[in-house]
Amino acid sequence: MSHIPLFTPYPLRNVTARNRLWISPMCMYSVFAEDGIATDWHLAHYVSRAVGGAGLIIVEATAVEPHGRISARDLGLWDDAQIPALARIAHLMAGCGAVPAVQLGHAGRKATVPGAIGPSPLPFSADYALPQAMAQGEIDRVIMAFQQAARRALAAGFQAVELHAAHGYLLHQFLSPLSNRRDDQYGGDFDSRIRLTLAVTAAVRAVWPAELPLLVRISATDWAEGGWDLEQSVDLARRLASEGVDLLDVSSGGLTPAQQIRLGPGYQVPFAQRIRQETGLATAAVGLINQAQQANAIVRDGQADAVLIARQSLRDPYWPLRAARELGAELAAPAQYLRGW
Numbered sequence: 162m163s164h165i166p167l168f169t170p171y172p173l174r175n176v177t178a179r180n181r182l183w184i185s186p187m188c189m190y191s192v193f194a195e196d197g198i199a200t201d202w203h204l205a206h207y208v209s210r211a212v213g214g215a216g217l218i219i220v221e222a223t224a225v226e227p228h229g230r231i232s233a234r235d236l237g238l239w240d241d242a243q244i245p246a247l248a249r250i251a252h253l254m255a256g257c258g259a260v261p262a263v264q265l266g267h268a269g270r271k272a273t274v275p276g277a278i279g280p281s282p283l284p285f286s287a288d289y290a291l292p293q294a295m296a297q298g299e300i301d302r303v304i305m306a307f308q309q310a311a312r313r314a315l316a317a318g319f320q321a322v323e324l325h326a327a328h329g330y331l332l333h334q335f336l337s338p339l340s341n342r343r344d345d346q347y348g349g350d351f352d353s354r355i356r357l358t359l360a361v362t363a364a365v366r367a368v369w370p371a372e373l374p375l376l377v378r379i380s381a382t383d384w385a386e387g388g389w390d391l392e393q394s395v396d397l398a399r400r401l402a403s404e405g406v407d408l409l410d411v412s413s414g415g416l417t418p419a420q421q422i423r424l425g426p427g428y429q430v431p432f433a434q435r436i437r438q439e440t441g442l443a444t445a446a447v448g449l450i451n452q453a454q455q456a457n458a459i460v461r462d463g464q465a466d467a468v469l470i471a472r473q474s475l476r477d478p479y480w481p482l483r484a485a486r487e488l489g490a491e492l493a494a495p496a497q498y499l500r501g502w
């Protein structure tokens with residue numbers, strides 16, 4: 162076993178990631194994708210990252226309803242017909258040693274397909290559609306849609322699910338007072354704004370096997386006056402932990418065009434660290450983590466349990482193998498490639 166913290170295995174329930182360097186979900190907006198069905202492009206893309214040594218790979222935001230797509234080129238799991246193509250990807254990723262995970266999401270008012278819905282009739286910006294405020298029946302339907310999509314993710318062979326409650330999409334829209342102006346049980350005080358996220362989490366946990374991990378991605382702050390913030394994220398983390406969430410993937414922003422983000426290397430890591438320290442819930446850090454030493458220090462110093470990379474993995478799908486070599490860790494190349502190693 163490796164003595165380099167980033168390359169030590171990480172157990173989540175009955176699943177063990179071979180290391181703590183994971184691939185963050187990234188929409189491909191692929192020209193080949195139709196009706197939410199994954200294509201050979203997705204197969205090549207995701208499997209090459211598994212060959213590249215990542216411990217866990219989160220397939221891009223996958224819509225639980227057709228009008229919950231960010232774009233018409235998104236993947237979906239609202240229909241059984243979408244299972245087989247994702248099953249090929251999940252099985253081959255697992256065969257290459259990576260834990261196959263999928264992010265389930267609903268774009269809400271940030272959908273660019275017809276039928277945008279949201280907590281309140283407030284558009285994201287002038288360039289976006291005016292969302293229809295959701296009635297109770299629609300809220301119930303969305304909760305069920307997440308649950309059914311999780312069943313399909315299981316049928317496809319995924320070993321982890323991540324709920325997308327970040328970046329200004331539907332669940333985040335309910336969390337933030339800037340986008341949620343409801344005065345029913347789903348809006349107003351903190352307990353009401355987190356109700357939908359907790360209900361979706363409980364509905365998914367109810368069908369997602371106890372042996373398999375459940376992750377949630379949040380935006381720790383809206384980076385905007387009067388918005389969702391780190392204090393609320395810490396409180397939400399505690400509530401999610403008691404709903405059976407195993408790890409919080411801590412991102413930020415995306416709720417409002419008025420956000421004032423302070424960007425810099427690892428700029429979101431302190432959020433993951435604070436949530437982990439205050440709640441005891443495991444966290445993953447993401448955002449401008451591009452150096453092997455930097456990623457290793459995050460895990461070594463207990464700032465997060467795992468590190469997610471996105472754009473670095475677009476630049477170099479084999480970056481985990483490269484980082485392992487740089488750090489002097491043992492990370493086996495695929496058997497098929499050993500003559501080149």
Ligand SMILES: Cc1cc2nc3c(=O)[nH]c(=O)nc-3n(C[C@H](O)[C@H](O)[C@H](O)COP(=O)(O)O)c2cc1C
Nearest residue numbers: 185186187188221222447448449450470471472473
């Ligand atoms: C092309 C692209 C697509 C993305 N799609 C998603 C997505 O589907 N779900 C999500 O939560 N984040 C998405 N993100 C955000 C990344 O997961 C990540 O949080 C962000 O890029 C910061 O990490 P980085 O600095 O390593 O790129 C996307 C980012 C990129 C560049």
